[in-house]
Amino acid sequence: MKIVQSFWTKPFLRSGDLLTDARLNGGWPHRRFNYYSIALSYHHLRKFYDEVELVTDSIGYELLIEKLRLDYNKVSVELDYLDDYEPGLWALGKIYAYRMQESPFLHVDNDIFINRPFGPVVSEAALVAQNKQASTPHYSTTFHDICKRFPYVPGYLKKIEELPFVPCVNAGILGGSNIAFFRQYTEEVFEFINRNHDFISGHMDQFNSAFVNVVFEQVLFYSLSREAGVDIDYLFPDHNDNPPSIGYLHEMDCHQGYAHALGDYKKLRMVYKMVEHELSTGYPESFGRINDLLSVLEL
Numbered sequence: 276m277k278i279v280q281s282f283w284t285k286p287f288l289r290s291g292d293l294l295t296d297a298r299l300n301g302g303w304p305h306r307r308f309n310y311y312s313i314a315l316s317y318h319h320l321r322k323f324y325d326e327v328e329l330v331t332d333s334i335g336y337e338l339l340i341e342k343l344r345l346d347y348n349k350v351s352v353e354l355d356y357l358d359d360y361e362p363g364l365w366a367l368g369k370i371y372a373y374r375m376q377e378s379p380f381l382h383v384d385n386d387i388f389i390n391r392p393f394g395p396v397v398s399e400a401a402l403v404a405q406n407k408q409a410s411t412p413h414y415s416t417t418f419h420d421i422c423k424r425f426p427y428v429p430g431y432l433k434k435i436e437e438l439p440f441v442p443c444v445n446a447g448i449l450g451g452s453n454i455a456f457f458r459q460y461t462e463e464v465f466e467f468i469n470r471n472h473d474f475i476s477g478h479m480d481q482f483n484s485a486f487v488n489v490v491f492e493q494v495l496f497y498s499l500s501r502e503a504g505v506d507i508d509y510l511f512p513d514h515n516d517n518p519p520s521i522g523y524l525h526e527m528d529c530h531q532g533y534a535h536a537l538g539d540y541k542k543l544r545m546v547y548k549m550v551e552h553e554l555s556t557g558y559p560e561s562f563g564r565i566n567d568l569l570s571v572l573e574l
Contacts, residue, residue, distance in 0.1 A: 276398045276450070277326035279382045280317065280347075282335040283354045283368025301386070302538070307569055308547045310343070312536065313385045314561040315554045317345050320383060323392040330354060330372035342568055343561065351375065363479045364468065366446075366488040373449070374461035381450035386541065388524055388553070391532035393448075393510070400508040402451040402500060404444035405535065407509065408493065409516040415441050417486035418494065424478070427470035429463065431502040432495065443493040445517055447535040448510060460499055464491050485538075524549045 287301055287309070301309035320327045329347040331339065332354035339345050353375065354368050372382055381397065397403050422428050422436045435441060451457075468475070468491065479487075500507050510531065511518050520526040522540025527533060540546050555562040568574040 276379045276381055276452075277328060278320050278324045279328050279330060279372055279376065279380050279450070280320070280385055281354070281368045281372040281382065282313065282329065282331040282339060282385065283357060283365065283371075284332055284334040284338070285358065285360075286362040286365035286368075288334070302541045303547060304542060306574070307565065308541070308550060310565045310569075310574060311547075311550050311554045311562070313339065314343060314345065314558065314565065315550055316383070316385045316387055317347070318554075318558045318561065319389045321346070323389065330368070330375060332357070338574065342573060343564060345561075360468070360472075361475055361479050363484040364475070364488065364491075365484070366492040367464075367468065369446070369449075370461050370464045370492060373457050374465075376450075376457060377454060379450070379452040379454075381448055382446075384447050384535070384537075386536040387447055388527065388534045388536075388550075389532055390527050394531070396508055396512075397448070397510055400451045401453040402456060402505060403508045403510070404449050404496070405447040405509065406445050406511040406514045406517060407497075408443050408445040409440055413483065414443075414486050414489060415439070417483055418490055420482070421487070421490055424474070425471045426474055427467065429467065429495075431498050432490075435494075435498060441490075441494055443489060443497045444507060444509075445535075445537075446493050446496065447537060449496070451508075453505065456500070456503065456505055459503070460496060463499060464495060467491055467495065522546055524553060 300306045303309045303312065326348050328349040329339065330351045330353060333352050336350060336352050340350055354371055357367055357371060360367055369382060418441045419436060422433055510533065518530055521530055522534060522536045523546065524534045536546050565574065
C-alpha cells in the first residue's frame with residue numbers, strides 16, 4: 276500500500292473573504308502553522324513508508340518541492356486541471372488524487388500525524404476511512420438545502436434526505452484496494468459538481484464551504500458504498516463519530532499512534548504549538564527552512 280497526499284493551492288491561496296469556512300491558511304491561525312503541519316505530516320509518513328506520493332499543482336510544486344524540499348517519491352501537478360473550479364470546493368483536490376490511483380493506496384490528509392505504521396485493518400482493506408461520522412444539525416441543514424436547491428442530486432443521496440442525521444465517513448484517511456469503486460466514486464463526484472457548476476458559481480457564498488465539501492466527499496462516499504453493497508473498514512470501527520481528543524498530538528498513543536488536527540483543533544494553541552514543537556525538535560532543518568522563507572516573504 277502506498278501513501279498519497281495532496282495539496283491544491285487554489286483554496287489555500289485564493290479563498291474569498293466572504294466564503295464561510297474557507298481554507299485560507301488551511302484552517303490554521305497563520306499560514307506558518309499550515310506549512311509546519313504539511314512538513315510534519317510528510318516526515319511522519321516517510322519515517323514508516325517507502326512510497327509517499329504527492330498530487331499537487333504547479334504552485335504547490337514550487338512551494339513544497341522546490342522551496343521546502345520535501346522529498347516525495349513521486350510528484351504530479353495534475354491539480355492544475357482544477358483551476359476553473361471554485362476554491363470553496365477544497366476537497367476536489369483530494370477527489371482528483373483518488374481518481375488518479377491505479378493500485379492500492381491510502382490518502383492521508385496533511386493535518387494527520389502518526390508515530391507508527393497503520394495496521395492490517397487499514398493496509399489490507401478494500402475500502403477504508405478514519406471512522407463513521409455523525410452529522411450535526413448544521414450538516415443536515417446544508418444537506419437538505421443541497422437536495423432542494425442544486426439542479427442535480429443523484430437518487431442514492433436523495434434516499435437519505437429524510438433521515439434526521441446524514442450518515443457519512445471521516446475522510447482524514449481514505450483509500451483501499453477496490454480501485455474500481457474509486458473510479459465510480461470519483462466519476463460520481465465530478466458529475467455532481469459539473470452538473471451543478473453554474474449554480475455553485477453563483478451561490479457558493481450562501482453555503483458553508485465545509486458542509487458542502489462533506490456532502491460531496493464524505494456523504495457521497497458512504498451512500499454510494501451502501502448503494503453498491505461494498506463494505507467500508509475503519510481505523511476506529513467502534514466509534515460512530517470522531518474519537519474524543521483525536522486532534523491532540525500528546526494523545527496519539529491512545530489512538531493507535533494517530534492524531535488528526537481536524538476542524539477547530541487547529542485553532543487551539545495547545546495543538547498548533549505542539550505541531551511547531553514536534554517539527555522544530557524532530558526535523559529542525561525543515562523547521563528552519565520554513566521560518567527562513569517566511570521571514571523573506573517567500574512563503
